[in-house]
Amino acid sequence: xxxxxxxxxxxxxxxxxxxxxxxxxxxxxxxxxxxxxxxxxxxxxxxxxxxxxxxxxxxxxxxxxxxxxxxxx
Amino acid sequence: xxxxxxxxxxxxxxxxxxxxxxxxxxxxxxxxxxxxxxxxxxxxxxxxxxxxxxxxxxxxxxxxxxxxxxxxxxxxxxxxxxxxxxxxxxxxxxxxxxxxxxxxxxxxxxxxxxxxxxxxxxxxxxxxxxxxxxxxxxxxxxxxxxxxxxxxxxxxxxxxxxxxxxxxxx
Numbered sequence: 001x002x003x004x005x006x007x008x009x010x011x012x013x014x015x016x017x018x019x020x021x022x023x024x025x026x027x028x029x030x031x032x033x034x035x036x037x038x039x040x041x042x043x044x045x046x047x048x049x050x051x052x053x054x055x056x057x058x059x060x061x062x063x064x065x066x067x068x069x070x071x072x073x
Numbered sequence: 074x075x076x077x078x079x080x081x082x083x084x085x086x087x088x089x090x091x092x093x094x095x096x097x098x099x100x101x102x103x104x105x106x107x108x109x110x111x112x113x114x115x116x117x118x119x120x121x122x123x124x125x126x127x128x129x130x131x132x133x134x135x136x137x138x139x140x141x142x143x144x145x146x147x148x149x150x151x152x153x154x155x156x157x158x159x160x161x162x163x164x165x166x167x168x169x170x171x172x173x174x175x176x177x178x179x180x181x182x183x184x185x186x187x188x189x190x191x192x193x194x195x196x197x198x199x200x201x202x203x204x205x206x207x208x209x210x211x212x213x214x215x216x217x218x219x220x221x222x223x224x225x226x227x228x229x230x231x232x233x234x235x236x237x238x239x240x241x242x243x
Contacts, residue, residue: 026205027168027197033138 099201102218106132106211107199111189114167114175120189123215125162129239130211131232134197135188136168137178141224142206146182148229149208152236153186160240166191168205210235 024032031037040046100106110121122130133149135142153163165188169175172190179188191197200209203222210219210232219235221228 025194025197026202027134027136027194029205030136030138030170 099203099220100209100217101220104217106130106209106215106217107196108215109189109196109199111166111191111196114165114172114179114188114190120164120166120187122164122211125164126215127213128160128162129156129213129236131161131163131208131236132211133163133165133206133208134168134200134202135165135206137174138169139205143178143182144226145206145208145224145228146184148224148226148232150184150186152229152232153184155233156236156240161236162186165189166196168192168194168197208232210239212239 035041038046040049106122108121108123110119110123112118113120122132131149131152133142133145135146137143149163149165153161163184163186165184165186167175167188167190169190170192172192175188175190189196197207200207206224208221208224209217210221212218218239221232
């Protein structure tokens with residue numbers, strides 16, 4: 001009885017968690033690639049913010065690909 | 074009335090596999106290219122892959138919002154003009170959800186090869202595309218011989234080498 005309950009809880013948990021996992025396929029990034037979908041559409045401002053970020057975090061600069069969230073390459 | 078541990082384990086394993094295995098696997102060199110017939114982007118008839126059987130085919134998936142795809146187009150057009158039309162064919166598949174955007178791009182950058190339009194993304198699903206752009210070099214028997222993922226300036230030379238090898242080798 002206990003293992004059934006555990007199984008039911010696990011299944012419910014997985015079912016709930018999987019609803020949040022929507023994978024945008026590479027060819028579905030049409031809208032994400034729009035300039036206004038970028039966190040910072042202004043290229044200069046984005047570069048400045050990225051520089052501050054990686055200087056503070058001591059990490060490599062990160063960022064998005066051409067045109068915002070294209071994710072190309 | 075307890076669930077059998079083996080059954081519980083089997084259920085969990087199946088569930089985990091189902092979650093991990095999500096999409097179709099990507100086609101690689103050695104796989105047969107799926108046959109397709111899709112409406113042409115310019116609205117004039119259909120683009121059919123089997124029509125080019127017997128030629129080496131360069132199949133290019135592109136979209137107007139994808140910057141590296143647009144970098145590739147002039148280089149691919151150069152390759153098309155470079156090799157004999159009776160032995161080499163370029164076929165494109167546009168994946169714009171709004172086809173007018175792609176048509177607008179092509180009105181400024183004309184191409185000398187057919188482009189199909191697949192706004193619902195059925196073909197990339199079949200090919201298991203994992204990046205944009207992806208192109209496939211298909212031999213005369215319809216078998217994929219080379220897969221090119223992404224595109225940066227100068228990649229045309231690598232493609233030229235692969236096409237030449239396929240044309241010469243058959």
